Amino acid sequence: MRCTCFKRLIMKYFGDWRTFLIWLLCVILVSFAIDTYVMSQGTVPNKEPEVGKTSLATSKTRIGTTASKRAAPKCGLSMGCLPGTFSYYIKSGQEKEGSPVVCFEDNYIMGENQQKGKRGLNLVVLDDVTKKVLFVKPFDTYEEEDPLIRFLKYQVPEKAIVIIASLDEATARLAGAKLLIKKFGSTLIGDLRFRDSFVMLGQKGLKIATAQEQMMSRANGAFAKPAEIGGCTKFPMGEITPLNYHKPDFLANTTIEVADFVENCGLPKACPTDTFAAHLYSGEKNKSGPKICVDGQYIIYPGVNDAGRGFNIVIYNPKKKAAVRLGHFDTYASDSSTLEMFLETVVEGEIVLIVTSDDASRKLSDHARQLFNALGSGYIQNLKLRDLWFMIGQKGINGFGDFEQVKINYFAN
Secondary structure, eight states: OHHHHHHHHHHHHHSSHHHHHHHHHHHHHHHHHHHHHSOOOOOSTTSOOOSOEEEEOSOOOOSSSOGGGSOOOOTTOSSOOOTTOEEEEEEOOBTTTBOOEEEETTEEEESTTSBOOOSEEEEEEEOTTTOOEEEEEEEOTTTOSHHHHHIIIIISOTTOEEEEEEESOOOTTOHHHHHHHGGGTOSGGGGOOTTOEEEEEEETTBOTTOSEEEEEOOTTSSSOOOOEEEEEEOSSOSOBOOOOOOOOOTTTOOOOOOOEEOGGGGOSSOOOTTOOOEEEEOOSTTTSOOEEEETTEEEEBTTBTTOOSEEEEEEEETTTTEEEEEEEEOTTTSOSHHHHHHHTTOOTTOEEEEEEESOOOTTOOHHHHHHHHHTTOSSGGGOOTTOEEEEEEETTOSSOOSEEEEETTTTTO
8 A cells, every 4th residue: 555655656746767766866966966065174173163254165175085085183173184185274363462373284383372473464375386384474454555565476476375364453554455365366355344354275376266265344343253264275276377477677677768858958057067957847637748857868758768647757876977767657556566666776875856747646655655755755745646746855865855846636726
């Protein structure tokens, strides 16, 4: 009787035995696939992570594999990793004082008993082949971001493994660096806000949203709860595209094109001995470009030597009595890291002629302002959107120079 009822149910819902058996086989296969694909990353030490935004990309180890194939648990995880994968545990700092924790393959690189983290973003960089530690560096992105941008662009090798853990507040000066960190596989960094916590495991050039990361929101509290991730991963973590950032060599090419020759740069009288004629012009709004004339030669000029929006700079060597280097830096569109490196090439005694065009303030960093200040500027700290500014300064000057002017909001006035 039971057999007859069973047959009737099969005929009612499946039509025949063949369809029923195919359905049953599919259920078994799907169940097996789910069971073997669910990650067994090992929970983070002692407890599950707090609920927050988490991006766990294509990872990494699977359950359903014979336990004997796994290595012994590392970094405090509850389960070891499969061959070819590597264990990690990353936890952000606790409020202002609690150091971030970074462990990779049972090597505790950062923590209360190791190198302690500092306010901002704390980075650990590993070689993608040997897995050896290359750098352990804190960046106070509450104060400035350009040192972090320069580090990520020019010091971190291609494909290198990058671990990031926040402490306290990290977002006050992070706008440009957020865009760059996305090129290391992050997607959550774009959502990071005041005193949120953040951790990430990625690689240089890694496709966006492929990194392992977590962000905890501050919500209504004074600080967010710590973000933490832990588990096993393989390398490369996903598709990697070389970023090919090349540190500029400002001394490599000293060829300077002359746009025009004008006696005394247009001045009515010749300059005294041991001085030189100069003319600096910002251009009219965004309609005409900047000009700088030195010793009768216009070497910053529209269409010549890359003159344009932002900062236009000539370095003059008084011993050689000649311009030796030029630079154009569009700090409206790009960060100040390259400008900073250019200003750091100025040596004692060299004279710097600078004029802005259109806008130069949008992405001008505090560090770049300090470098200008050291060359004799007294107004650069106040430069704002579409103000126009020129200066003639010198490395090693005491106090402020005599040749500087700022025109406030030239577009509006």
